[in-house]
Amino acid sequence: MTPAAIKSDAITSERSATPAEIVAAIRAVVGPSEKPVQLHEPKFTGNEWAYVKDCIDTGWVSYNGAYVAKFEQMLCDLTGAASCAAVANGTVAIEIALRVAGVKADEEVLSPSLTFVATNNAIAHVGAVPHFVDSDERTLGMDPAALADYLKDIAELTDGGARHRRTGRRIAAILPMHVFGHPVDMDALNEVATRWRIPVIEDAAEAIGSTYKGRAAGNLAPIAAMSFNGNKIITTGGGGAILSQDPEVGKRIRYLTTTAKQPHPWEFIHDEIAWNFRLPNINAAMGVAGLEQLPQLLEAKRRVQERYERIFAGMPGVSVFRETEGSRSNYWLSALLLDAPDLARRDSVLQACHDAGLMTRACWRLSHHLPMYQDCPRMPLDVAERLQPRIINLPSSPFLGQT
Ligand SMILES: *Cc1c(COP(=O)(O)O)cnc(C)c1O
Numbered sequence: 001m002t003p004a005a006i007k008s009d010a011i012t013s014e015r016s017a018t019p020a021e022i023v024a025a026i027r028a029v030v031g032p033s034e035k036p037v038q039l040h041e042p043k044f045t046g047n048e049w050a051y052v053k054d055c056i057d058t059g060w061v062s063y064n065g066a067y068v069a070k071f072e073q074m075l076c077d078l079t080g081a082a083s084c085a086a087v088a089n090g091t092v093a094i095e096i097a098l099r100v101a102g103v104k105a106d107e108e109v110l111s112p113s114l115t116f117v118a119t120n121n122a123i124a125h126v127g128a129v130p131h132f133v134d135s136d137e138r139t140l141g142m143d144p145a146a147l148a149d150y151l152k153d154i155a156e157l158t159d160g161g162a163r164h165r166r167t168g169r170r171i172a173a174i175l176p177m178h179v180f181g182h183p184v185d186m187d188a189l190n191e192v193a194t195r196w197r198i199p200v201i202e203d204a205a206e207a208i209g210s211t212y213k214g215r216a217a218g219n220l221a222p223i224a225a226m227s228f229n230g231n232k233i234i235t236t237g238g239g240g241a242i243l244s245q246d247p248e249v250g251k252r253i254r255y256l257t258t259t260a261k262q263p264h265p266w267e268f269i270h271d272e273i274a275w276n277f278r279l280p281n282i283n284a285a286m287g288v289a290g291l292e293q294l295p296q297l298l299e300a301k302r303r304v305q306e307r308y309e310r311i312f313a314g315m316p317g318v319s320v321f322r323e324t325e326g327s328r329s330n331y332w333l334s335a336l337l338l339d340a341p342d343l344a345r346r347d348s349v350l351q352a353c354h355d356a357g358l359m360t361r362a363c364w365r366l367s368h369h370l371p372m373y374q375d376c377p378r379m380p381l382d383v384a385e386r387l388q389p390r391i392i393n394l395p396s397s398p399f400l401g402q403t
Pocket of ligand 1: 092
């Protein structure tokens with residue numbers, strides 16, 4: 001072999017996988033299909049139809065129904081939370097969780113910039129201000145160590161709790177989000193929160209069935225929110241839940257989401273401006289049927305993830321994101337990570353996938369790049385800035401490729 005040939009071999013081995021190679025690998029995992037392969041599609045193979053029909057046959061279609069109570073109990077059993085209220089969607093679940101945790105208008109909530117927009121919308125709906133925290137490359141979620149350093153610089157502890165010195169506003173809550181089902185490093189985060197006396201609320205919208213050190217997502221903080229939107233692992237069409245570790249807090253949540261109505265057989269007594277956010281029985285019926293199948297769904301999704309890991313293992317310039325030691329992800333969405341933040345390369349991969357009928361997706365725009373949140377306070381977001389353009393979500397429906 002001539003030196004020139006050796007040199008060109010070396011260059012070839014450092015090259016990155018082409019979009020066509022990435023498309024071929026995804027196709028090998030998802031199998032042939034005539035229709036476009038969606039990012040995450042629901043699969044109803046259990047009692048959904050029977051339970052929904054039961055609601056209609058019995059007339060119990062609204063929120064006073066047995067499936068609502070059953071769904072809430074099943075979520076408590078799954079997570080170990082003390083109480084649960086099923087609500088209209090995940091966004092209002094976060095909003096009520098924030099309110100019950102004591103967040104008020106003109107206060108700040110520490111939240112990730114790398115999240116679905118609903119996390120920060122919920123903060124804004126309370127009239128509070130998102131205060132963005134950087135991400136941890138190992139979990140994709142909030143970075144507790146970076147937050148600890150940052151708070152030392154910008155916050156002070158007063159009788160009324162933590163205060164942001166520059167704005168004078170109270171820092172009223174920390175709202176971590178478990179990205180694609182990967183739990184945040186909650187022990188480290190809870191330690192920071194305790195030190196600063198800031199309540200933690202989990203945005204566990206994507207994390208049903210995930211665990212952190214053996215504990216279930218949704219029960220890693222005093223209050224948590226979940227979503228059962230159509231693209232989540234368990235769907236009620238639209239829906240959400242607020243979980244809490246304290247039964248008294250649970251009662252307050254139920255009260256606020258049911259127009260603050262005092263129990264009475266015929267009188268309408270309301271003593272607060274509150275909300276009608278409860279989940280209808282028809283939707284809860286789907287949720288019960290879905291939860292009955294959760295173990296099989298999680299298993300099927302893990303198999304899809306493992307096949308992605310295997311097929312991308314030797315491919316240069318890309319890797320498949322994996323759960324961290326001690327955590328078990330539900331692998332809601334599998335994610336391909338490009339080695340470098342290169343938007344042009346990312347978009348050429350996305351374009352090639354879409355041309356081939358594979359509905360891969362870019363990660364959400366960072367919240368601080370969205371017009372309504374661009375002026376919010378934030379720490380340096382270098383990790384999130386570098387991570388976001390590297391992420392491509394892969395088709396992740398359970399049972400993909402197992403036709
Ligand atoms: C889906 C989701 C929500 C919102 O849930 P909806 O039920 O769609 O309102 C909130 N936060 C995150 C991180 C989500 O992925």
